[in-house]
Amino acid sequence: MASSLLSVYRFLPSQKKDNVGYVTKIKTSLYGQALCNPNSVRRQIATRHGSRLAVSSLFGRRVKSRRETVIPDPDYRIPIVLLGITGGLVYTNNLGPAIPVGLLGLLLLVQTTRVRFVFDDEALEVKVGDELKQSGENVFVGGKNRWKYSTFVNWEFWWPNFPILVYFKETQTKPEGQIHFFPIIFNGKQLYDAMVERAGLSQNSGPKDS
Template identity: 30%
Template sequence: MPVTTAASSSLPSQTIELSPSYTLPLGLLVVAVPLLLFSPWLASAIAIFGLFLLFQAVTIRLQFTPTALDVYRSDKMIRRFPYQEWQNWKIFWTPVPILFYFKEVNSIHFLPMLFDPKMLRTCLEERCPIRN
């Protein structure tokens, strides 16, 4: 099945892989630097979390297929979330998206915003419209 990058046009019948976004992890690393003057422990914790998210942004990929959201680590699929089981979703903090939430029939999921937020929203609106 062909994989379309986030830059090209999308049709719900295509598989779309989201481009990574390094904004959140790099933002945390930038915030950690001035915190070193006030609280080295807090700065270290934030920096370590930022590095962890940076590693995740490099290795984790989301693919929107016609029937499910697939999560990959490198080339290995680690989880599939069929759209038919989704109840709702939300992207938190619109000015600078930091968190993606979605609820399935039996569980909820929170993902840090490590993906192109505009393309994420587009894919979600096309493939899994919010049901109230």
């Protein structure tokens, strides 16, 4: 009888020891601690912004969290440059070209204050205002202004050192591919980093600085 009690005692958790036999740190959940083996649960936290958090479960499966939403800051350089050119044309009495350049500058100035590129976990979407309202259908090709990264064929910046336009081609709108051009009225570096992270590298070299 005494030897049987001793055998049972060998596998019971001790209040003074953390490791007894095959039982590792077993404590009641009433004290706020979960039953776990520290060697079976590992957390890998990537330091790069927007990376995924992966947790290896007790059965070796991976659970991936959603990526953080990225919204590049507005950048007023292009409309300011256009309005500056307009002022120079007016000063030199070149009213003909000054009018369209000035109108374009004013349009981009307004759009910079209201249009936002929103990079969520699975798609790029164009939204409007600080409240991020829906932008409606695309006036040129139809459909919602939201495109999944998985449908991107390619994308590019023109020109890298002072980005003016961003181009991308996707197969979501139509199977043969739909091309889109947008003026870069956002922070070029933030926009480039978000495109690389979510849509992959472009076919040509990207900007060094912007």
